[in-house]
Amino acid sequence: MKKLLTLSALVCATVAPAAAIAAEEVNVYSYRQPFLVEPMFNEFTKETGIKVNVKFAKQGIAEQLVREGEYSPADVLLTTDISRLAELVNRGLVQAVNSDVIEANVPAQYQDKENEWFALTLRTRNVYSSRDRVGKLGDDFDYADLAKPEYKGRICTRSGKHPYNISLVSSMIAHQGEAATKTWLEGVKANLARKPQGNDRGQVKAIKEGLCDVSLGNSYYLGKMVNDAEQKAWADAVYINFPNQNSTGTHVNVSGMAMAKYSPNKDNALKLMEFLTDDKAQQLYAEVNFEYPVKEGVKRSELVASWGDFKADTISLGEIADHHEAAIKLLDEVKFDL
Known part of the structure; x- marks a missing residue:
C-alpha cells in the first residue's frame, strides 16, 4: 500500500505541472501575417503569462480544421475579411462566445448576431x-x-x-x-x-x-x-x-476572430479574444497595421488620420x-x- 501511495504521488506530481503548463497557452490559426499580429501576442503574453502558439497560413485554414476534427489544437481563428469568417461559420468550425467585454468593445454592426465571430479592425x-x-x-x-x-x-x-x-x-x-x-x-x-x-x-x-x-x-x-x-x-x-x-x-471590411469549435484552451482563448478588442491591442493594430480600430474612441494612427474622416x-x-x-x-x- 505504501508503494502504491508513493506511485500515486509521483503520478500526480508529474501530471499536475504538465496540465498547468498546458493551461498557460493558447493556439492561434491565422490568415494575418506574423509581423501584423505578433506585437499584440507579445503584449498579451507579457500581461498574462499565457504563451501564444501561432500557425500562419495564406489559405486553407477551414480545410485544416476539417481534417483535424475534434482533435484540433486550434483555439482562436484570425481572418482577413468577412468572407473567410462566414466560411468558418457556414462550415460549422466555430463556437459562440459570450463575453461582456467583447460586447462592449465591438459595435453590433461588426459582430455576428449569434456571437460566432467578431471584428478586430476595419x-x-x-x-x-x-x-x-x-x-x-x-x-x-x-x-x-x-x-x-x-x-x-x-x-x-x-x-x-x-x-x-x-x-x-x-x-x-x-x-x-x-x-x-x-x-x-x-x-x-x-x-x-x-x-x-x-x-x-x-x-x-x-x-x-x-x-x-x-x-x-x-x-x-x-x-x-x-x-x-x-x-x-x-x-x-x-x-x-x-x-x-x-x-x-x-x-467597410474587417479583420476578425472566432473561437474554434473544439478549442482545448477555452479560458485562455477567451482571454486573448477579449485582449484583442481592448484599448492596448486596438492601439497597436492602429499603429502597426494602418487600420481603423473597431473599438470606438481608440485613436487612429497619425497617417491614417491624415486621410480624413469618411x-x-x-x-x-x-x-x-x-x-x-x-x-x-x-x-x-x-x-x-x-
Whole structure:
C-alpha cells in the first residue's frame, strides 16, 4: 500500500505541472501575417503569462480544421475579411462566445448576431486615383461610377474573386439587388485596362506606371506603401478616395476572430479574444497595421488620420456575408477575371 501511495504521488506530481503548463497557452490559426499580429501576442503574453502558439497560413485554414476534427489544437481563428469568417461559420468550425467585454468593445454592426465571430479592425475598400491624370475624386463619386463610359480602359483591379472584391460585390447586392449588381460588374469589366491580376499594391504601381488611372484597394495598403522605401513613389502617385459619401457610405471590411469549435484552451482563448478588442491591442493594430480600430474612441494612427474622416456603410457585415455565394455566382456569370 505504501508503494502504491508513493506511485500515486509521483503520478500526480508529474501530471499536475504538465496540465498547468498546458493551461498557460493558447493556439492561434491565422490568415494575418506574423509581423501584423505578433506585437499584440507579445503584449498579451507579457500581461498574462499565457504563451501564444501561432500557425500562419495564406489559405486553407477551414480545410485544416476539417481534417483535424475534434482533435484540433486550434483555439482562436484570425481572418482577413468577412468572407473567410462566414466560411468558418457556414462550415460549422466555430463556437459562440459570450463575453461582456467583447460586447462592449465591438459595435453590433461588426459582430455576428449569434456571437460566432467578431471584428478586430476595419478597413475601407476605397478607390485610388492618379494625382497627375485624374486628381482627387469628389464626395459625389460612387462605386457605380466605375462602370461609366468615361472610365473605359482606365481601371485596374486584382481578381474579382479575391475575398476583398467579393465582399464589395456582396455589399452592392445587399443594397441594390443581383440584377443591378450584374450590370455594374459588366460595366466595370468593360472599363478594365488589363485583365485582373496581382494584389492591391500592384494596382497602385500600375497607376504610377501609367497603365491605368484608378484602382480598387484596401486603405491600409497605402500606409504600408508610404512606409516602404521602394513603394513610397507608388503611394505618392495616387490619392485615396472614399466612395459613396453622398449615398450609402464607403464599403467597410474587417479583420476578425472566432473561437474554434473544439478549442482545448477555452479560458485562455477567451482571454486573448477579449485582449484583442481592448484599448492596448486596438492601439497597436492602429499603429502597426494602418487600420481603423473597431473599438470606438481608440485613436487612429497619425497617417491614417491624415486621410480624413469618411462616412462608412452602416449595413451589417452579417448581411453582406449572406450574399457571398451570390457575389461569386455573378462574378462567374460575367467572366470578370477572363
